[in-house]
Amino acid sequence: MRYTTAGESHGPQLTAIVEGVPAGLRISEESINADLVRRQGGYGRGQRQQIESDRVRIVSGVRFGRTLGSPIALQVENRDWQNWSETMSAFGDPPEDLVRETTPRPGHADLVGVLKTNSDDCRDVLERASARETAARVAAAGIAREFLADLGVEVFSYVTSIGQAKFSEREPMLDAPDYKPLEIELSDVRCPNDAAADAMRLEIDKARNLGESLGGTFRVIARGLVPGLGGYATADERLTARLAAALFSIPAIKGVEFGLGFQAASLPGSHVHDEIKLDPKFGFTRATNNAGGLEGGMSTGMPLIVTCAMKPIPTLMNPLQTIDLDTLEPTEASKERSDVCAVPACAVVAEGEVAFVLADAYLKKFGCDNMADIRAAVASYKQRLKTSAR
Numbered sequence: 001m002r003y004t005t006a007g008e009s010h011g012p013q014l015t016a017i018v019e020g021v022p023a024g025l026r027i028s029e030e031s032i033n034a035d036l037v038r039r040q041g042g043y044g045r046g047q048r049q050q051i052e053s054d055r056v057r058i059v060s061g062v063r064f065g066r067t068l069g070s071p072i073a074l075q076v077e078n079r080d081w082q083n084w085s086e087t088m089s090a091f092g093d094p095p096e097d098l099v100r101e102t103t104p105r106p107g108h109a110d111l112v113g114v115l116k117t118n119s120d121d122c123r124d125v126l127e128r129a130s131a132r133e134t135a136a137r138v139a140a141a142g143i144a145r146e147f148l149a150d151l152g153v154e155v156f157s158y159v160t161s162i163g164q165a166k167f168s169e170r171e172p173m174l175d176a177p178d179y180k181p182l183e184i185e186l187s188d189v190r191c192p193n194d195a196a197a198d199a200m201r202l203e204i205d206k207a208r209n210l211g212e213s214l215g216g217t218f219r220v221i222a223r224g225l226v227p228g229l230g231g232y233a234t235a236d237e238r239l240t241a242r243l244a245a246a247l248f249s250i251p252a253i254k255g256v257e258f259g260l261g262f263q264a265a266s267l268p269g270s271h272v273h274d275e276i277k278l279d280p281k282f283g284f285t286r287a288t289n290n291a292g293g294l295e296g297g298m299s300t301g302m303p304l305i306v307t308c309a310m311k312p313i314p315t316l317m318n319p320l321q322t323i324d325l326d327t328l329e330p331t332e333a334s335k336e337r338s339d340v341c342a343v344p345a346c347a348v349v350a351e352g353e354v355a356f357v358l359a360d361a362y363l364k365k366f367g368c369d370n371m372a373d374i375r376a377a378v379a380s381y382k383q384r385l386k387t388s389a390r
């Protein structure tokens, strides 16, 4: 299963095409819309989200609520398009009063993008490099999520820090899979701990007053996985590598850790590796889950736990210095509006990327034509392993 997206931030719409989806999968536009709402939300989001009200329109590959096995095309309208239809017109001459963007923002794709494409207008680059594109990804990922849900796999996320405000967890590798996704959604910073959530909101308020932006960290969890997804034999089968590549494809992601992650490098082996047990209910299981559900490039059957670091958004209301591309003189970087913090939203995007990679790994292992065959193959595999996925 794979997706591609098209669309500019202020063009008429974003489009996603998902290929490789088996036939017979029940799809609900409402679940996808719920994810789109989650992506738009979060304390610290900017004014653009007050204009948009993202909803998906599925225009191919689904009939009577079930997939046909053909490519699925999804559209998300940009309501802001009506304010940009001349600036972003596909044809005709540029309007006489067009204002080119010539003051690239440090940290965004603006400068390197115009150098690479030989453009004199950063808008040619920033329209596509904008994280608005992640709305299309989340819509596409809705298909992968429905597929995983059908096989008993749930993917959720929560925020662990925003700026200096941290949710200090006691034993995250053991506790995180038991957090309640619904409770996380009730928090506008998507953090399950009230005191930490208050501190995060305060941190965002302080940043807003200073014209600053903030990054943070979050975890993505997947529960209910069978062991043996991915592979150990070749580089491109390794689930760890595929997950990392997918997560690093999200704008602003600067770090990805699996399980204990960097902490494992400073601990002796006996404190890192997860002892193997035989549980009457779960079959082979582990005493701990420091590996975050991955061993040898494969899922272990324990919950997948990935932690990601997002850098602060580059558009600053109190801008950094840059060089004007026309005058070649120092000046302030462009600003129009920005999000103070989009970490809770980014976690929703990351859930989608993880869901896509996991769905694809299931299809590689269990076939890909139709859901009935896939369900039967998964059931027979679980029976052979005498395992009940966590």
Ligand code: EPS
Pocket: 009, 046, 048, 049, 080, 129, 130, 131, 132, 133, 134, 135, 313, 314, 315, 337, 338, 339, 342
């Ligand atoms: C975004 C829409 C954008 C930004 C943000 C993400 O809207 P606009 O550019 O019209 O204000 O709010 O984009 C970025 C963070 C970025 O770096 O480009 C969205 O829908 O997520």
